[in-house]
Amino acid sequence: MTSLERAARPAAWAEPTAAVRFVLDAWTVAEAELQKLVHDPTELLTRAVQPILWLLVFGQVLARARAIPTGQLGYIDFLAPGVLAQSALFSAIFFGIAVIWECCTSTW
Amino acid sequence: MPQAIETRELTRRFGTVTAVDALSLAVRPGEVFGLLGPNGAGKTTTIKMLITLLPPTSGSATVSGYDVIADQRLVRRSIGYVPQLLSSDGALSARENLDISGRLYHIPSADRRARISEALEFMGLADVADNLVRTFSGGMIRRLEIAQAMLHRPEILFLDEPTVGLDPVARRAVWEHVRRLRDREGTTILLTTHYMDEAAELCERVGIMHLGKLVALGTPASLAAEVGPAATLDDVFTHYTGSDLDEGGTYRDVARTRRTARRLG
Ligand SMILES: Nc1ncnc2c1ncn2[C@@H]1O[C@H](COP(=O)(O)OP(=O)(O)OP(=O)(O)O)[C@@H](O)[C@H]1O
Numbered sequence: 001m002t003s004l005e006r007a008a009r010p011a012a013w014a015e016p017t018a019a020v021r022f023v024l025d026a027w028t029v030a031e032a033e034l035q036k037l038v039h040d041p042t043e044l045l046t047r048a049v050q051p052i053l054w055l056l057v058f059g060q061v062l063a064r065a066r067a068i069p070t071g072q073l074g075y076i077d078f079l080a081p082g083v084l085a086q087s088a089l090f091s092a093i094f095f096g097i098a099v100i101w102e103c104c105t106s107t108w
Numbered sequence: 109m110p111q112a113i114e115t116r117e118l119t120r121r122f123g124t125v126t127a128v129d130a131l132s133l134a135v136r137p138g139e140v141f142g143l144l145g146p147n148g149a150g151k152t153t154t155i156k157m158l159i160t161l162l163p164p165t166s167g168s169a170t171v172s173g174y175d176v177i178a179d180q181r182l183v184r185r186s187i188g189y190v191p192q193l194l195s196s197d198g199a200l201s202a203r204e205n206l207d208i209s210g211r212l213y214h215i216p217s218a219d220r221r222a223r224i225s226e227a228l229e230f231m232g233l234a235d236v237a238d239n240l241v242r243t244f245s246g247g248m249i250r251r252l253e254i255a256q257a258m259l260h261r262p263e264i265l266f267l268d269e270p271t272v273g274l275d276p277v278a279r280r281a282v283w284e285h286v287r288r289l290r291d292r293e294g295t296t297i298l299l300t301t302h303y304m305d306e307a308a309e310l311c312e313r314v315g316i317m318h319l320g321k322l323v324a325l326g327t328p329a330s331l332a333a334e335v336g337p338a339a340t341l342d343d344v345f346t347h348y349t350g351s352d353l354d355e356g357g358t359y360r361d362v363a364r365t366r367r368t369a370r371r372l373g
């Protein structure tokens with residue numbers, strides 16, 4: 001049994017090309033992060049706090065104050081895309097750093 | 109038959125520190141080989157060069173017949189590695205951790221699922237497969253990490269201090285699994301340890317490293333016999349490294365010993 005098994009090593013299955021590997025591996029890591037959210041959805045709340053504060057506190061105050069001219073567009077409509085983009089960007093940077101940290105500390 | 113691992117004058121320097129100094133060593137296929145040595149001896153650095161995470165300063169090495177510099181990907185496909193530090197993710201379950209490993213090794217999905225169930229069974233983790241790893245004990249985590257490193261059935265497994273911080277019962281369980289793995293899969297295993305009883309128990313041959321150099325090599329019994337009639341492996345260790353196990357090895361200790369060594373040699 002062992003000798004047969006070992007004869008099949010190390011290339012018992014074909015290895016994808018470098019480009020395919022990159023996509024698959026990136027997806028594996030991303031899906032693991034999503035899976036953590038499934039286990040602990042409170043993370044979602046903590047991540048939502050900041051953009052909600054931006055929209056409700058700053059958004060409302062500045063909308064009332066009309067300090068920034070936004071033309072026909074309401075101030076909240078003007079602000080929302082920016083806040084969304086900012087949250088996405090910050091999360092990406094944060095997790096990018098976490099991944100680099102993991103790769104440079106735990107396996108080294 | 110070619111050696112499972114072979115190093116020739118393998119050397120790694122960090123600035124002025126020579127962590128591994130002209131190490132020449134051969135590990136036979138199917139062997140459990142123990143690399144011993146005090147803190148800072150260069151054990152982890154040696155492993156990192158063999159698994160292609162760290163390029164050597166000079167010298168060369170082959171793992172499973174592949175060159176660690178020229179054939180990095182082939183080396184990586186032939187080996188499994190359990191690092192000294194934690195490598196499983198506490199926020200995921202055991203099964204999910206295994207799935208990540210399997211996918212990063214690109215094992216096709218049907219095959220992967222079968223192997224994961226089998227690995228969970230083999231490591232005695234089937235009952236807790238879907239629990240989060242942060243609820244596991246140290247011994248269970250170590251067994252999971254070994255399962256993760258073995259999922260692609262590597263020819264050679266590197267274990268860096270597999271039982272550090274485990275209680276005696278958990279250590280025995282890890283030993284038992286290492287032995288069964290070797291018997292069942294014929295895996296060559298290179299492990300590092302500070303525990304002499306562990307080396308005597310598990311390893312067919314041991315190499316003792318001190319300040320980056322290999323200072324002794326042989327079976328635990330033959331090394332003990334060389335040192336004295338009633339010697340244990342502890343005595344062998346002290347004989348070759350000139351330090352008691354508990355002495356630790358701060359940076360200054362190492363620097364001081366190194367200076368002495370230079371003066372002597
Ligand atoms: N990345 C690094 N940068 C600088 N020096 C390093 C680095 N890694 C290791 N060293 C030095 O190389 C020497 C050998 O370290 P290594 O980690 O290989 O020892 P070890 O035998 O694994 O010790 P331990 O039993 O404590 O794990 C030490 O003096 C250490 O300080």
Ligand SMILES: [Mg+2]
Pocket residue numbers: 151152153192268
């Ligand atoms: Mg180490």
